[in-house]
Amino acid sequence: MRIDILTVFPEMLEGFFSCSMMARAQKAGLAEIHLHDIRDYTTDKHHKTDDYPFGGCAGLVMKIEPIDRLITDLKSQRDYDEVIYTSPDGERFSQKTANTLSLLENIIILCGHYKGIDYRIREHLITSEISIGDYVLTGGELAAAVMTDSIVRLIPGVLSDEQSALSDSFQDNLLAPPVYTRPAEYKGWKVPDVLLSGNQALIDDWEFQQSMERTRRLRPDLLQ
Numbered sequence: 135m136r137i138d139i140l141t142v143f144p145e146m147l148e149g150f151f152s153c154s155m156m157a158r159a160q161k162a163g164l165a166e167i168h169l170h171d172i173r174d175y176t177t178d179k180h181h182k183t184d185d186y187p188f189g190g191c192a193g194l195v196m197k198i199e200p201i202d203r204l205i206t207d208l209k210s211q212r213d214y215d216e217v218i219y220t221s222p223d224g225e226r227f228s229q230k231t232a233n234t235l236s237l238l239e240n241i242i243i244l245c246g247h248y249k250g251i252d253y254r255i256r257e258h259l260i261t262s263e264i265s266i267g268d269y270v271l272t273g274g275e276l277a278a279a280v281m282t283d284s285i286v287r288l289i290p291g292v293l294s295d296e297q298s299a300l301s302d303s304f305q306d307n308l309l310a311p312p313v314y315t316r317p318a319e320y321k322g323w324k325v326p327d328v329l330l331s332g333n334q335a336l337i338d339d340w341e342f343q344q345s346m347e348r349t350r351r352l353r354p355d356l357l358q
């Protein structure tokens with residue numbers, strides 16, 4: 135899968151995508167993540183990516199031309215399944231959205247900034263708008279990182295069997311059960327006996343009951 139991220143601050147994301155699982159997925163050839171600086175597609179001498187809004191309201195709006203040039207350039211090289219805009223007024227991102235997007239081949243994620251982007255981009259170039267929650271970030275870069283991380287880790291082969299995404303919280307609408315590691319006892323705080331029993335059927339049953347109990351207590355909305 136290939137993800138092209140369009141931003142005015144690629145350096146905000148470079149570190150994130152060169153570490154840990156995101157780096158592994160790219161090295162293994164399972165995911166290609168390309169960061170594009172929107173500023174590279176400006177043609178004026180000041181490399182302006184934003185301008186004052188018509189109508190006189192406060193703030194700056196991202197300009198249409200560099201974004202259109204960049205998206206047109208990418209689309210001339212391959213077909214894209216989705217062109218996503220990160221925005222607090224988009225559809226709420228969820229594990230279900232991550233699952234759906236992880237099955238696609240090529241997607242573009244456009245990171246918004248300032249007051250937003252010229253609305254014509256949303257009308258003519260964007261195929262879906264996604265929010266990562268009901269709060270406003272200064273830009274869409276963190277949203278793009280959050281979405282890309284949760285999408286890429288679902289690509290088969292990115293996680294090892296032991297880390298399988300199938301046991302994640304939310305994957306089956308249940309929160310994950312508690313996990314423990316050695317030592318089996320620390321300061322008198324004990325790991326539940328069942329996990330040391332070696333009886334896999336009992337362990338599976340205990341984990342399921344724990345998931346149900348935690349979901350009922352912490353996120354009852356998921357059970358509806």
Ligand code: ADE
Nearest residue numbers: 220221222265266271277
């Ligand atoms: N840009 C600013 N706030 C955002 C949010 N909550 N989700 C996605 N993109 C954003």
